[in-house]
Amino acid sequence: MSSSEDDTPLIKGSTTNGVKSTATIPKSLDKAMDKALPSNGTVNPGISIRNGPVEDMDVDDEAPATNGLTNGANGKRKSRGSIGKVYKESTSSEEEDEKPLSKRRKTSKPAESDSDAEMSDVPLAKISKKPPKVTAAQIGESDDSDIPLTKKLVKEKVKIEKRAEKTAKAIRADEDKEKKRRKNKPAASESDDDVPLAKKKPSKAANGVKKETTSTAKKTKTKVKEETSTAKKGKVKKESTEQDEDAEAEEEEFRWWEDPGKSDDSIKWDTLEHNGVVFPPPYQPLPSHVKLVYDGTPVTLQPEAEEIAGFYGAMLNSTVNVTNDTFNKNFFADFKAMLEKTGHGKDRDGDKVKISSFEKCDFKPIFEYYDAEREKKKALPGAEKKALKAAKDEQEAPYMFCTWDGRKQKVGNFRVEPPGLFRGRGEHPKTGKVKARVRPEQVTINIGKEATVPPAPEGHEWKEVKHDKTGTWLAMWQENINGAYKYVMLAANSDVKGQSDFKKFEKARELKKHIDRIRKDYTRDLSSGVMADRQRATAVYLIDKFALRAGNEKGEDEADTVGCCSLKFEHITLRPPNTVIFDFLGKDSIRFYDEVEVDNQVFKNLKIFKKAPKKDGDEIFDRLTTSALNKHLGSYMTGLTAKVFRTYNASWTMASLLRDLKSTGNLAEKVKDYNDANRKVAILCNHKRTVAAGHAGSMEKMEDKINGLRYQQWRIKQMILDVDPKQKKKRGADYFELPEDLTEEWVKEHVASEVEKKREAIQKKFAKDNEKLVAEGKKEMKTKELDERLEEADELEKKYKKEIKTGKVTAEGKGPTVEKLDANMEKMEARIETMKVQKDDKDNNKEVALGTSKINYIDPRLTVVFSKKFNVPIERFFSKTLREKFDWAIKSVDEDWEF
Structure with missing residues (x-):
């Protein structure tokens, strides 16, 4: 240098x-x-x-056995059982770019x-x-290519970026032509800008709405008009059918994406009614025989301190937390502060016990109590679990929905977060601190002026009642750990959340210009x-x-x-x-x-x-600074910030890949084609995840299922020989041999597993039938009935053992023929091939966060386009929750829509 x-x-x-x-x-x-x-x-x-x-x-594999934690405790994080009831924690309603990882x-x-x-x-x-370096299989490419994988993807990305540049220039050129056309338009003719919104036809390019929308709306209006005129003439009205009611509900559906309306940052609603929030149940003190043990002495604590001790004691099985020095230090600092406030503890004689050393605290008795309570809940009969859930749902029903501008909307997180220990993620400096119980006096309610304000719990009052029409929150409070505000918002499938997603992806679409x-x-x-x-x-x-x-x-x-x-x-x-x-x-x-x-x-x-x-x-x-960067980006396009690039790049990349995709084959192969494209997006946009701890086990299970089908194939082949022994000479002895990798030991284990599954299925069915009888007020079946049913599993076991011993399988079914058995072989082969595709697909996805790309960054309308273009049910890509969340995307585009 x-x-x-x-x-x-x-x-x-x-x-x-x-x-x-x-x-x-x-x-x-x-x-x-x-x-x-x-x-x-x-x-x-x-x-x-x-x-x-x-x-x-x-x-280190061995953790110190302190505070009641034993080396045998597993590291699996379980739900806290300090409150004697199942109580789901609410989450912050703030929009998150990615689904957070749990470890x-x-x-x-x-x-x-x-x-x-x-x-x-x-x-x-x-x-x-x-x-690990990315593998070829991870993106659906073959390993035998002469071009290195990284070079191949880079080359593809360059092609995608060139297409983006060309598209941006074309869009601006079209806009310039449109401006000139408007400018040169004769003054006598009515300008398009002067046409009332109701008379304008929605443009497909404007917000992705299908052209058919207008004609559909016209048909609906015509139909309503015809029905009205018919009623006026006095003709007999037909009884409404279920289909008619569904059609009517569809007509009444608010298709906001056809006219986003309140899409600015000003007024969000005119009228708003709701019933407030649900607070966690009060603390239930521990039984008198369950105590914190300090320096070998059982100690009685005041309820406020005992609750905090219970937070820690209930999670001794979470070694990732209780072996963390920062977690323990923060917990004990807050615990000691409460002990100072409540006078520490007392021994069985009533003498004061000052708790000053964390190492002398033994929380094991508390853990054992809460662990036993958890097991009791798991062991409850199904009918009792359903009854408890029904009672809980009934109690919370009034809080699940609000009325927003006259429309019923589902509320997202209406439960106030219960107290506990803050865990955080990664090396958070405040992990282990006590999350204080939220009181009504800390909660601000946002509601319409004309609406009835929900009453606060008895003996309490709200911090404040607001009528903020620019806010989309229903209630808020400030938590004590980071001083952050928690909001109660509408659910992901609500109109408001849908509009938020819509605007997010439309902003990314605008960036392409x-x-x-x-x-x-x-x-x-x-x-x-x-x-x-x-x-x-x-x-x-x-x-x-x-x-x-x-x-x-x-x-x-x-x-x-x-x-x-x-x-x-x-x-x-x-x-x-x-x-x-x-x-x-x-x-x-x-x-x-x-x-x-x-x-x-x-x-x-x-x-x-x-x-x-x-x-x-x-x-x-x-x-x-981030603010200076975003201010600079805003000079190109209103509202452009750094995070828009992630959405744009993922959506544009997916759109480009789908444009060139020719998906053929069966359903599983088409789904794999989509996942391969999604995987490329995830890699090109750096969406990564840690391989799940249970991935290897999951792969083994899938391999076992495939081998189980292969074993059934062998059984069908033996049935063919049973029906027609001459087939051995005709097809060759090798055709009927058991595959080499299905060893005698594997076959015995597989057969034993199949028999055990049969027994478990029979026992579950017996228990379910008994629950049904009890619910109907009838007598339960006796164990003799179960024993008789289990004979079916015994017969299966005998049959398998005989087949293993003799190497012969008796043909099953009514009138078995070689043709029927060959047809069964073909069906089995198709199932095996489908399962192999699914297994490879799952393995390829293990290190790439496909969910992150698909849910947060790829415009959901692109997934809908693939679904409609290649005739794949949308259920294969979106769960029920996601279908509700992206309902606007599913209903607003056809297979010709472009990002």
């Missing part, structure tokens, strides 16, 4: 936040770095070299970089395990002499190409999570000629690790942004 580069001052001086880059970048530095850095020619960035989850770090990832400490004298980064400190200009501008500014402009351009490049989140500033007591704008020196390692390694805690404290190839200019810029004397803790983009 030349001395001129080393001598170039790029640091303005020390600040409270560390060193800061100079306002400008000398041209001499650029030239010197161009000579020093090796070039690898043209780079087509946009895909990870390495793609996959970060596996958990190595931890924390522990990360190694940041690597300590050496001096940057030669502007060459030291490789990352040794990490116990790096994410400007994406070429944005990319052209930030590519130019990558070489800007102004440091702020170059940092902003580099950040937009990373956000656009690699789906990084923008990131926000965090307080000292918040988790150390970062995004693009808040990346620090230690979060990026540079490996010449153009590889960038990201390693940081992202959203929800999930470790983000990725190796990517970037444009040479971007690599050079990151070198400059990391130039000495910057060190660990110093910001990479020290002249850029």
